[in-house]
Amino acid sequence: MDVFEAIERRHSYRGTFAPQRVPRADLERIVIAGIRAPSGYNAQSTSFVIVDDADLLAKMAGITGSAIIGGAPAAVAVVMDPDATADKEFRFGIEDYAAAAENMLLAVTALGYATVWLDGMLRREDRAAKVGALLGVPASREVRVILPIGVPAELGVQREKKPFAERAWFNAWAAPASPSRTGS
């Protein structure tokens, strides 16, 4: 799939998944897209636990209160190393995992699957640590995102975005659009 089409089609899918499994070759392809994302100082601070065991998925759904994880045939737990850079003054762990997650969202889209970036809910009630313990993640690392992945059973679309002119300008904040923008 063309990269611009994948960017346009990517959306946060919160519907149900069809029952078919996701082949491990596809899960690996998705995670390799994450591995290839840039990272501060190329520290590669993001790791990935790919879950396709139904019992583990059910437990993750129980810990997080996100039923969609239990209904998915697979999920990727995106794990941050907050201390990956030698220069502790400059931390890039969040940037690194977010770029990796975005690459995976596009790979998921291109392969015809659907997913949603589950993040904030892990920050409540010690859930990140509980999911980490379930998956054997060292205490020095933090589960920051879960991406449930499967074949969507329903249609999903990208949520509406504000128009270009409200979020982007040439050469100065909130500058009026120049005539050269006409028709683009």
Next chain:
Amino acid sequence: MDVFEAIERRHSYRGTFAPQRVPRADLERIVIAGIRAPSGYNAQSTSFVIVDDADLLAKMAGITGSAIIGGAPAAVAVVMDPDATADKEFRFGIEDYAAAAENMLLAVTALGYATVWLDGMLRREDRAAKVGALLGVPASREVRVILPIGVPAELGVQREKKPFAERAWFNAWAAPASPSRTGS
């Protein structure tokens, strides 16, 4: 360009740029890719100042000490709103701008340009605020990334990544690869 090819070809380009300008239609296409990235609560906390004025680019290079910005025909300043979410307990500003930046890196790659995610250098010596002031960015927002963009005059490749088995596993942290991985 296929999304997996773009993910593989994306790299941090620190070489020189060819002298030709980047058409505004291409810069807009790149930034629209950023606009389409997901954001926490769809708050769309990331904004973009696209710079193709040579004088401004030279000043940005001076402030940041990054000569590559002055040598580029264009750059995108990626601006974070740290207070975008209604629920201040959960902030997603960094995740949001990182996902937007990654989409733009892929769009840059697909269109045949090159760029590099310049980030940490903005955190030194009040440089982010100085670039923000230069571009008229409100004090409540923060310039977090600059992406210089142009036609590369030199060849660039993605830095080597650790192998899959050192960063990703199935169903448990550091689990040995299962036989089903063979050949994949």
